[in-house]
Each structure stands twice: as C-alpha cells, then as structure tokens.
Amino acid sequence: MSQSNEHARPLISYRTEEVDGLNIFYREAGPKDAPTLLLLHGFPTSSHMFRDLIPLLADRYHVVAPDYPGSGYSDAPSHTAFRYTFDHLADIIDAFTRKLGLKRYALYAQDFGGPVGFRLASRHPERVTAIFVQNAVAHEEGLSDGFDTARRLWADRNAQTEAAMRRHLSIEDTRGQYLFGAKDPARISPDAWTHAQNGLDRPGIAEAQIDLLHDYQSNLKQYPHFQAYFREHQPPMLITWGQHDPFFTLAGARAYAGQLPKAELHIFDGGHFLLEDHAEEVAALMREFLGRTINI
Structure with missing residues (x-):
C-alpha cells in the first residue's frame, strides 16, 4: 500500500566540494530555491552535531552544514601544511559558500x-539574514574558568x-x-562522543586542534569587531543556551543584548x-523566529 508523502522525512545528501585544494564535506537538505540556513559546528564535533536538527528544518529551508578542514569527513592536511x-x-568556509552559490543565508553558530560565523557576517553583512547563537560567545565575560588550560597555552x-x-x-x-x-x-x-573522538584520534589531528585552540586567543581580539558589526547592522538574533555549559557562561549569552x-x-x-x-525545541523556536524575521 502506498503511503502519503505529506509527512515524509526530508532527504539528506552527503557531498563534498573542492575548496582551495581541499575536499570539504557537507550535509545538505531541503529545496535549493528556499531560504538557506548555514550551520556551523563546534569543537570537537562536526556537522554530525546537526544530524537531528537538519530534518526538522529541511521541509521548508535549504540547509547546508559543512565540516571544517580537520573535522568530520573534510580533508585533514597536516598542521605543517595548513594553517x-x-x-x-x-x-575556507567563505570560499565554500561562494562555490555553492550561497548568496544569502541565516547562520547557526555553536562554539x-x-x-567562524561572526567573521563571515562582519565581512559580508549583506549576506546574513539572521543569526542563531547556541553556546557561542563574542564577549570575554562569556569565557568560564573552563578556559584556564587554554589561557596558560596562550600565555606560553x-x-x-x-x-x-x-x-x-x-x-x-x-x-564529559x-x-x-x-x-x-x-x-x-554515545554516537555523539564516539564520532567526535574518532575524528580526534586520526593521525595528526591532535596537533591541528592544538594549533586551533592556541589560536582561539585571536577570537578575543576580534570581539570588539564582532560587537561593532552587531551594533551597526542589527541582524535578527535568536540565542538558545544550555545553562550548564562548562565553558561558556550565561553572562556571555546575556551580553549580546548590549549590542x-x-x-x-x-x-x-x-x-x-x-x-x-x-x-x-530549538527547531521550533528557529522556525517561528524565521517566520517573523525574514517573512517566509
């Protein structure tokens, strides 16, 4: 007996795109002529973190979730060969969006x-229709004592x-x-941390991630620039926050209201x-917010 497609689960495609000599893996779903959502993952995960969210949005939106170099299924060049x-x-993600022809998109930014996303937004404010922040900071008060090991690395x-x-x-x-x-x-x-750890355990990835964690201090220097972008352009922003985050504080979530x-x-x-x-719950909030802010 045939079944109605009215409530069919959106199909997800798993693709790669060559960007600056690297194969960048991404998950894609939804109609390509619909408004685009660009999902940017955190550490130590990949686009795998969006595996449950994508089907909840792709009936109405074009959803794209790439893996950064060194993460997930994207190429992972040696830290001596790639900065x-x-x-x-x-x-790389900027070039990736151009290769895919993503001229306008809403950003989902976690960790x-x-x-990464705030750099894209401040470079190309005309492209960003909205920003979804989920446990990602742009203010120093958002960094908890969980960053103490990183701060010692930054200092020496x-x-x-x-x-x-x-x-x-x-x-x-x-x-943990x-x-x-x-x-x-x-x-x-357990699939979540097992998948993430498999990525971390690949040869050379620890060195690459330590380079990135050392460079995290560059983000603090960018915070005033990100904040200036928020003040000047006033992108619609929805913040969803896990209040028990050991790295990013509630003060960091509330700080966005200053701009x-x-x-x-x-x-x-x-x-x-x-x-x-x-x-x-997050998907429901996103759908309602997008319906009000970009008038779909």
Missing part, C-alpha cells in the same frame, strides 16, 4: 561556529602547556563535554551540546 587558525577556517606555548591541552582531547573529556549538564544523560547518544537589544534569549536545562537532547 589551522580561525581566520583560515573562515576563509567554534561563533568565531611550550611542551607542558601543550601536554595539558592534549589531555582535553581524550575520550574522557570528549564524553556531551554529558555534563544534560538534564537526562540517558538521552545523550542587540532585540535579540531573543531562551535558556535551557542543558549543556554545551544542547541539540543532543533539545533539537526539537
């Missing part, structure tokens, strides 16, 4: 996706500070990032990777 910096990641990169940071790339720490602060840890799929008084903030009983157990 693992946030400026360079933004360059590393914040400094040496064998000891690198070794301390390398311990944060272990399976114990990766699992997903489980800490979750209202019900039994709802967090964007109309920004909407929704605080959840969750952790750093909020989509692991709150994807449906």
